[in-house]
Amino acid sequence: MTKLSATIAKLTALRGMNVIRGDADNKSRLKDLENFGSNPGALKAKIHIPGHISKTPALVVVLHGCTQTAGGYDRGSGWSTLADEHGFLLLFPEQQRANNPNLCFNWFSPADNERDRGEALSIRQMIAAMVKAYDVDLSRIFVTGLSAGGAMTSVLLASYPELFAGGAIIAGLPHGSASNVQQALQAMRDPGPDSAKALGDRVRGASSHQGAWPTISIWHGSADPTVHFANADAILAQWLSVHDLGNAPDRTQDIAGHRYRVWSDASGRPIIEDYRIANMGHGTSLATTGAQACGVAMPHMLEAGISSTRRIAASWDLNSGVRERVSTQSSPLAELSTLPARRISQLEPMSSTPSHGKTPAKAGVEKIIHDALRAAGLMR
Numbered sequence: 001m002t003k004l005s006a007t008i009a010k011l012t013a014l015r016g017m018n019v020i021r022g023d024a025d026n027k028s029r030l031k032d033l034e035n036f037g038s039n040p041g042a043l044k045a046k047i048h049i050p051g052h053i054s055k056t057p058a059l060v061v062v063l064h065g066c067t068q069t070a071g072g073y074d075r076g077s078g079w080s081t082l083a084d085e086h087g088f089l090l091l092f093p094e095q096q097r098a099n100n101p102n103l104c105f106n107w108f109s110p111a112d113n114e115r116d117r118g119e120a121l122s123i124r125q126m127i128a129a130m131v132k133a134y135d136v137d138l139s140r141i142f143v144t145g146l147s148a149g150g151a152m153t154s155v156l157l158a159s160y161p162e163l164f165a166g167g168a169i170i171a172g173l174p175h176g177s178a179s180n181v182q183q184a185l186q187a188m189r190d191p192g193p194d195s196a197k198a199l200g201d202r203v204r205g206a207s208s209h210q211g212a213w214p215t216i217s218i219w220h221g222s223a224d225p226t227v228h229f230a231n232a233d234a235i236l237a238q239w240l241s242v243h244d245l246g247n248a249p250d251r252t253q254d255i256a257g258h259r260y261r262v263w264s265d266a267s268g269r270p271i272i273e274d275y276r277i278a279n280m281g282h283g284t285s286l287a288t289t290g291a292q293a294c295g296v297a298m299p300h301m302l303e304a305g306i307s308s309t310r311r312i313a314a315s316w317d318l319n320s321g322v323r324e325r326v327s328t329q330s331s332p333l334a335e336l337s338t339l340p341a342r343r344i345s346q347l348e349p350m351s352s353t354p355s356h357g358k359t360p361a362k363a364g365v366e367k368i369i370h371d372a373l374r375a376a377g378l379m380r
Helices: 004-015 018-024 070-077 079-086 118-134 148-159 181-189 196-204 230-242 308-315 366-375
Strands: 044-048 059-063 089-094 141-146 166-170 215-221 251-255 258-264 270-277 284-286 301-303
Touching (some): 044 079, 059 148, 070 284, 070 301, 079 308, 118 148, 141 148, 148 166, 148 196, 166 308, 215 284, 230 270, 270 308, 284 308
Parallel strands (some): 059 141, 141 166, 166 215
Antiparallel strands (some): 044 089, 251 258
Protein backbone atom coordinates (compact mmCIF):
# COMPACT_ATOMS: atom_id res chain seq x y z
CA MET A 1 0.00 0.00 0.00
CA THR A 2 1.28 3.45 -0.89
CA LYS A 3 2.31 5.51 2.12
CA LEU A 4 -0.15 8.27 2.96
CA SER A 5 2.65 10.79 3.34
CA ALA A 6 3.95 10.00 -0.16
CA THR A 7 0.49 10.31 -1.68
CA ILE A 8 -0.14 13.64 0.01
CA ALA A 9 3.24 14.88 -1.18
CA LYS A 10 2.40 14.01 -4.80
CA LEU A 11 -1.03 15.62 -4.63
CA THR A 12 0.46 18.67 -2.94
CA ALA A 13 3.00 19.05 -5.71
CA LEU A 14 0.23 18.96 -8.30
CA ARG A 15 -1.72 21.68 -6.53
CA GLY A 16 1.27 23.93 -5.91
CA MET A 17 2.75 25.25 -2.69
CA ASN A 18 1.70 28.89 -2.88
CA VAL A 19 2.24 29.60 0.82
CA ILE A 20 5.81 28.33 0.71
CA ARG A 21 6.54 30.34 -2.45
CA GLY A 22 5.23 33.41 -0.63
CA ASP A 23 7.68 32.78 2.19
CA ALA A 24 10.55 32.32 -0.24
CA ASP A 25 9.88 35.68 -1.87
CA ASN A 26 10.97 37.47 1.29
CA LYS A 27 14.39 37.11 2.84
CA SER A 28 14.28 35.57 6.29
CA ARG A 29 15.77 37.43 9.25
CA LEU A 30 16.60 34.12 10.93
CA LYS A 31 19.96 32.35 11.14
CA ASP A 32 20.76 28.65 11.46
CA LEU A 33 21.50 27.01 14.80
CA GLU A 34 23.94 24.16 14.22
CA ASN A 35 25.15 21.22 16.32
CA PHE A 36 22.53 21.47 19.05
CA GLY A 37 22.40 17.78 19.91
CA SER A 38 21.59 14.34 18.55
CA ASN A 39 18.42 15.75 16.95
CA PRO A 40 16.36 12.53 16.88
CA GLY A 41 13.44 14.37 15.28
CA ALA A 42 15.60 15.56 12.36
CA LEU A 43 14.38 19.15 12.66
CA LYS A 44 16.12 22.33 11.58
CA ALA A 45 16.67 25.16 14.05
CA LYS A 46 16.52 28.87 13.27
CA ILE A 47 17.26 31.71 15.69
CA HIS A 48 17.06 35.47 15.92
CA ILE A 49 19.46 37.33 18.21
CA PRO A 50 18.75 41.08 18.50
CA GLY A 51 21.57 43.59 18.15
CA HIS A 52 21.37 44.17 21.90
CA ILE A 53 20.07 41.70 24.46
CA SER A 54 19.55 41.66 28.19
CA LYS A 55 22.34 40.27 30.34
CA THR A 56 20.16 37.26 31.17
CA PRO A 57 17.58 37.34 28.38
CA ALA A 58 14.26 35.58 28.04
CA LEU A 59 13.85 32.95 25.30
CA VAL A 60 10.73 32.44 23.21
CA VAL A 61 10.33 29.23 21.20
CA VAL A 62 8.05 29.76 18.17
CA LEU A 63 6.52 26.87 16.20
CA HIS A 64 5.14 27.47 12.70
CA GLY A 65 2.05 25.81 11.25
CA CYS A 66 1.60 23.39 8.35
CA THR A 67 2.83 24.61 4.93
CA GLN A 68 4.77 27.38 6.68
CA THR A 69 8.47 27.95 7.25
CA ALA A 70 10.14 29.44 10.29
CA GLY A 71 11.11 32.56 8.36
CA GLY A 72 7.65 32.98 6.90
CA TYR A 73 5.96 32.64 10.26
CA ASP A 74 8.36 35.13 11.80
CA ARG A 75 7.65 37.67 9.06
CA GLY A 76 3.89 37.23 9.42
CA SER A 77 3.78 37.27 13.22
CA GLY A 78 6.40 39.97 13.78
CA TRP A 79 8.19 38.15 16.58
CA SER A 80 11.70 39.26 15.52
CA THR A 81 10.56 42.88 15.30
CA LEU A 82 9.33 42.66 18.87
CA ALA A 83 12.54 40.92 19.99
CA ASP A 84 14.57 43.78 18.52
CA GLU A 85 12.47 46.25 20.50
CA HIS A 86 12.81 44.47 23.82
CA GLY A 87 15.98 42.38 23.74
CA PHE A 88 14.77 38.80 24.12
CA LEU A 89 15.92 35.77 22.10
CA LEU A 90 13.97 33.71 19.59
CA LEU A 91 14.24 30.04 18.64
CA PHE A 92 12.27 28.75 15.65
CA PRO A 93 12.31 24.94 15.26
CA GLU A 94 11.57 24.17 11.61
CA GLN A 95 10.04 21.04 10.11
CA GLN A 96 11.59 19.35 7.08
CA ARG A 97 9.65 17.89 4.18
CA ALA A 98 11.34 14.51 4.66
CA ASN A 99 9.59 14.26 8.05
CA ASN A 100 6.23 15.60 6.92
CA PRO A 101 5.42 16.55 3.31
CA ASN A 102 3.20 19.45 4.42
CA LEU A 103 5.79 20.74 6.92
CA CYS A 104 3.53 19.96 9.89
CA PHE A 105 5.15 19.11 13.20
CA ASN A 106 4.23 15.50 13.95
CA TRP A 107 2.27 16.24 17.14
CA PHE A 108 0.12 13.13 16.58
CA SER A 109 3.02 10.66 16.33
CA PRO A 110 4.07 8.69 19.45
CA ALA A 111 7.62 8.77 18.05
CA ASP A 112 7.60 12.57 18.36
CA ASN A 113 5.03 13.66 20.96
CA GLU A 114 6.43 12.15 24.15
CA ARG A 115 9.08 13.33 26.59
CA ASP A 116 12.63 12.67 25.37
CA ARG A 117 11.54 11.29 22.01
CA GLY A 118 11.75 12.51 18.44
CA GLU A 119 10.78 16.07 17.63
CA ALA A 120 9.98 16.95 21.24
CA LEU A 121 13.49 15.98 22.30
CA SER A 122 15.06 17.82 19.35
CA ILE A 123 13.35 21.04 20.45
CA ARG A 124 14.51 20.49 24.02
CA GLN A 125 18.07 20.10 22.78
CA MET A 126 17.78 23.35 20.82
CA ILE A 127 16.67 25.12 23.99
CA ALA A 128 19.59 23.62 25.89
CA ALA A 129 22.05 24.97 23.33
CA MET A 130 20.52 28.44 23.57
CA VAL A 131 20.67 28.34 27.37
CA LYS A 132 24.37 27.54 27.29
CA ALA A 133 25.30 30.00 24.56
CA TYR A 134 23.40 33.05 25.80
CA ASP A 135 22.97 32.55 29.55
CA VAL A 136 19.18 32.49 29.16
CA ASP A 137 17.10 33.31 32.23
CA LEU A 138 15.78 29.86 33.12
CA SER A 139 12.69 31.34 34.72
CA ARG A 140 11.77 33.06 31.43
CA ILE A 141 11.57 30.37 28.75
CA PHE A 142 8.30 30.38 26.79
CA VAL A 143 6.75 28.52 23.85
CA THR A 144 4.06 29.37 21.33
CA GLY A 145 2.80 27.92 18.07
CA LEU A 146 0.07 27.94 15.45
CA SER A 147 -2.09 24.97 14.37
CA ALA A 148 0.24 21.93 14.21
CA GLY A 149 2.75 24.18 15.96
CA GLY A 150 0.06 24.91 18.55
CA ALA A 151 -0.55 21.20 19.03
CA MET A 152 3.22 20.68 19.42
CA THR A 153 3.21 23.54 21.93
CA SER A 154 0.70 21.47 23.93
CA VAL A 155 3.07 18.50 23.67
CA LEU A 156 6.05 20.50 24.95
CA LEU A 157 4.14 22.11 27.83
CA ALA A 158 2.93 18.69 28.98
CA SER A 159 6.21 16.84 28.37
CA TYR A 160 8.57 19.47 29.83
CA PRO A 161 6.48 21.57 32.25
CA GLU A 162 9.53 22.28 34.42
CA LEU A 163 11.22 23.98 31.47
CA PHE A 164 8.59 26.55 30.49
CA ALA A 165 7.25 29.53 32.43
CA GLY A 166 4.36 29.86 30.00
CA GLY A 167 2.91 28.80 26.68
CA ALA A 168 0.53 30.22 24.08
CA ILE A 169 -1.50 27.79 21.96
CA ILE A 170 -2.92 29.32 18.78
CA ALA A 171 -5.58 27.38 16.84
CA GLY A 172 -4.15 24.21 18.37
CA LEU A 173 -5.35 21.07 20.10
CA PRO A 174 -5.09 19.75 23.67
CA HIS A 175 -2.29 17.39 24.60
CA GLY A 176 -3.00 13.72 23.94
CA SER A 177 -5.58 14.32 21.19
CA ALA A 178 -4.23 11.74 18.74
CA SER A 179 -1.69 9.00 18.18
CA ASN A 180 -2.06 8.64 14.39
CA VAL A 181 -3.17 10.59 11.33
CA GLN A 182 -6.77 9.39 11.35
CA GLN A 183 -7.21 10.31 15.02
CA ALA A 184 -5.59 13.70 14.34
CA LEU A 185 -8.05 14.52 11.56
CA GLN A 186 -10.97 13.46 13.75
CA ALA A 187 -9.69 15.50 16.69
CA MET A 188 -9.39 18.59 14.49
CA ARG A 189 -13.11 18.27 13.73
CA ASP A 190 -14.18 17.21 17.22
CA PRO A 191 -11.95 16.90 20.31
CA GLY A 192 -14.30 14.33 21.85
CA PRO A 193 -16.30 14.07 25.06
CA ASP A 194 -13.48 13.59 27.59
CA SER A 195 -14.02 15.17 31.00
CA ALA A 196 -11.84 17.98 32.28
CA LYS A 197 -10.17 15.56 34.69
CA ALA A 198 -9.41 13.09 31.92
CA LEU A 199 -7.94 15.89 29.81
CA GLY A 200 -5.88 17.10 32.76
CA ASP A 201 -4.67 13.57 33.47
CA ARG A 202 -3.11 13.48 30.00
CA VAL A 203 -0.86 16.37 31.02
CA ARG A 204 -0.21 15.08 34.54
CA GLY A 205 0.76 11.69 33.11
CA ALA A 206 3.17 13.06 30.50
CA SER A 207 6.00 13.60 33.00
CA SER A 208 6.85 13.10 36.66
CA HIS A 209 6.59 16.84 37.31
CA GLN A 210 5.51 17.86 40.82
CA GLY A 211 6.18 21.60 40.77
CA ALA A 212 4.46 24.71 39.45
CA TRP A 213 2.80 24.48 36.04
CA PRO A 214 3.29 26.90 33.13
CA THR A 215 0.82 29.72 32.57
CA ILE A 216 -1.34 29.27 29.48
CA SER A 217 -2.66 31.61 26.79
CA ILE A 218 -5.26 30.23 24.36
CA TRP A 219 -6.12 31.88 21.01
CA HIS A 220 -8.72 30.59 18.55
CA GLY A 221 -10.87 31.99 15.76
CA SER A 222 -14.61 31.49 16.18
CA ALA A 223 -14.96 30.69 12.45
CA ASP A 224 -12.00 28.31 12.18
CA PRO A 225 -12.89 25.66 9.54
CA THR A 226 -9.72 23.63 10.00
CA VAL A 227 -9.38 23.12 13.77
CA HIS A 228 -12.83 23.45 15.33
CA PHE A 229 -13.02 25.99 18.14
CA ALA A 230 -14.24 23.21 20.47
CA ASN A 231 -10.56 22.33 20.70
CA ALA A 232 -9.96 25.66 22.45
CA ASP A 233 -12.64 24.66 24.96
CA ALA A 234 -10.82 21.36 25.49
CA ILE A 235 -7.44 23.08 25.93
CA LEU A 236 -9.03 25.40 28.47
CA ALA A 237 -10.64 22.52 30.37
CA GLN A 238 -7.34 20.60 30.30
CA TRP A 239 -5.33 23.38 31.90
CA LEU A 240 -8.04 24.48 34.32
CA SER A 241 -7.87 20.90 35.63
CA VAL A 242 -4.06 20.93 35.79
CA HIS A 243 -4.02 24.26 37.65
CA ASP A 244 -6.98 23.18 39.82
CA LEU A 245 -8.99 26.27 38.87
CA GLY A 246 -12.76 26.61 38.72
CA ASN A 247 -14.76 26.98 35.53
CA ALA A 248 -15.83 30.58 36.19
CA PRO A 249 -13.28 33.18 34.99
CA ASP A 250 -12.16 35.97 37.29
CA ARG A 251 -12.68 38.51 34.55
CA THR A 252 -14.38 38.70 31.15
CA GLN A 253 -14.12 41.65 28.80
CA ASP A 254 -14.38 42.72 25.16
CA ILE A 255 -11.09 43.65 23.48
CA ALA A 256 -11.37 45.06 19.97
CA GLY A 257 -14.60 43.13 19.52
CA HIS A 258 -13.17 39.82 20.77
CA ARG A 259 -13.96 37.95 24.00
CA TYR A 260 -11.18 37.79 26.56
CA ARG A 261 -11.33 35.78 29.79
CA VAL A 262 -8.75 35.31 32.54
CA TRP A 263 -8.32 32.94 35.48
CA SER A 264 -5.95 34.02 38.28
CA ASP A 265 -4.31 32.41 41.28
CA ALA A 266 -4.94 33.40 44.91
CA SER A 267 -2.51 36.33 44.58
CA GLY A 268 -4.30 37.69 41.54
CA ARG A 269 -1.63 36.63 39.04
CA PRO A 270 -3.13 35.61 35.68
CA ILE A 271 -2.66 31.88 35.13
CA ILE A 272 -4.85 31.14 32.11
CA GLU A 273 -5.93 33.62 29.44
CA ASP A 274 -8.48 32.75 26.76
CA TYR A 275 -8.99 34.80 23.58
CA ARG A 276 -11.80 33.95 21.13
CA ILE A 277 -11.33 35.97 17.96
CA ALA A 278 -14.71 36.82 16.46
CA ASN A 279 -15.34 35.72 12.86
CA MET A 280 -11.71 34.76 12.28
CA GLY A 281 -10.71 31.62 10.40
CA HIS A 282 -7.67 29.40 10.89
CA GLY A 283 -4.60 31.40 11.73
CA THR A 284 -2.70 33.80 13.96
CA SER A 285 -4.51 37.06 14.74
CA LEU A 286 -2.72 40.27 13.75
CA ALA A 287 -3.08 44.02 14.04
CA THR A 288 -1.22 45.39 11.05
CA THR A 289 -2.16 49.07 11.54
CA GLY A 290 -2.28 51.44 14.47
CA ALA A 291 -0.15 51.78 17.58
CA GLN A 292 -0.06 48.02 18.21
CA ALA A 293 0.79 47.06 14.62
CA CYS A 294 2.98 43.97 14.37
CA GLY A 295 3.47 41.50 11.55
CA VAL A 296 2.27 41.14 7.95
CA ALA A 297 -0.99 39.61 6.75
CA MET A 298 -0.56 36.47 4.61
CA PRO A 299 -2.15 33.02 4.43
CA HIS A 300 -3.00 31.91 8.00
CA MET A 301 -1.66 35.22 9.36
CA LEU A 302 -4.93 37.12 9.63
CA GLU A 303 -5.81 40.75 10.24
CA ALA A 304 -8.19 40.85 13.22
CA GLY A 305 -7.45 44.19 14.86
CA ILE A 306 -5.65 42.49 17.75
CA SER A 307 -1.99 41.44 17.81
CA SER A 308 -1.59 38.04 19.42
CA THR A 309 2.20 38.50 19.29
CA ARG A 310 2.19 41.74 21.27
CA ARG A 311 -0.41 40.54 23.78
CA ILE A 312 1.35 37.21 24.36
CA ALA A 313 4.68 39.01 24.84
CA ALA A 314 3.07 41.44 27.28
CA SER A 315 1.54 38.60 29.30
CA TRP A 316 5.05 37.16 29.64
CA ASP A 317 6.45 40.56 30.69
CA LEU A 318 8.71 40.72 27.63
CA ASN A 319 7.83 44.32 26.82
CA SER A 320 9.92 45.90 29.54
CA GLY A 321 12.76 46.82 27.19
CA VAL A 322 16.46 46.00 27.19
CA ARG A 323 17.54 46.27 30.80
CA GLU A 324 21.27 45.82 30.27
CA ARG A 325 22.77 46.01 26.81
CA VAL A 326 25.60 43.66 25.93
CA SER A 327 27.27 42.63 22.68
CA THR A 328 25.86 39.51 21.01
CA GLN A 329 29.02 38.71 19.09
CA SER A 330 30.41 36.48 21.84
CA SER A 331 28.94 33.25 23.24
CA PRO A 332 29.46 30.84 20.31
CA LEU A 333 26.83 28.13 20.07
CA ALA A 334 27.94 24.68 21.16
CA GLU A 335 26.39 21.26 21.41
CA LEU A 336 24.92 20.44 24.82
CA SER A 337 23.70 17.02 25.87
CA THR A 338 22.11 18.12 29.16
CA LEU A 339 20.76 21.32 30.60
CA PRO A 340 22.94 22.57 33.48
CA ALA A 341 21.99 20.56 36.57
CA ARG A 342 22.97 23.44 38.83
CA ARG A 343 20.37 25.65 37.13
CA ILE A 344 17.52 23.28 36.29
CA SER A 345 17.76 20.79 39.11
CA GLN A 346 14.38 19.19 38.38
CA LEU A 347 15.19 18.39 34.76
CA GLU A 348 15.97 14.75 34.10
CA PRO A 349 19.07 13.84 32.04
CA MET A 350 18.47 14.33 28.34
CA SER A 351 18.61 11.21 26.23
CA SER A 352 21.14 11.36 23.41
CA THR A 353 19.76 8.23 21.78
CA PRO A 354 17.59 8.85 18.71
CA SER A 355 14.03 7.59 19.02
CA HIS A 356 12.81 4.56 17.15
CA GLY A 357 12.26 4.96 13.43
CA LYS A 358 9.06 6.70 12.43
CA THR A 359 6.57 4.83 10.29
CA PRO A 360 4.13 7.19 8.59
CA ALA A 361 0.50 6.24 9.04
CA LYS A 362 -1.13 4.46 6.11
CA ALA A 363 -4.65 4.71 4.79
CA GLY A 364 -6.45 3.31 1.80
CA VAL A 365 -9.22 5.87 1.42
CA GLU A 366 -8.98 9.02 -0.64
CA LYS A 367 -11.11 10.90 1.89
CA ILE A 368 -8.27 10.79 4.43
CA ILE A 369 -5.91 12.28 1.86
CA HIS A 370 -8.35 15.01 0.90
CA ASP A 371 -9.04 15.83 4.54
CA ALA A 372 -5.33 16.18 5.16
CA LEU A 373 -4.94 18.50 2.19
CA ARG A 374 -7.89 20.60 3.29
CA ALA A 375 -6.45 20.80 6.80
CA ALA A 376 -3.25 22.16 5.33
CA GLY A 377 -5.17 24.72 3.28
CA LEU A 378 -4.09 23.16 -0.02
CA MET A 379 -7.47 22.01 -1.26
CA ARG A 380 -11.02 23.28 -0.97
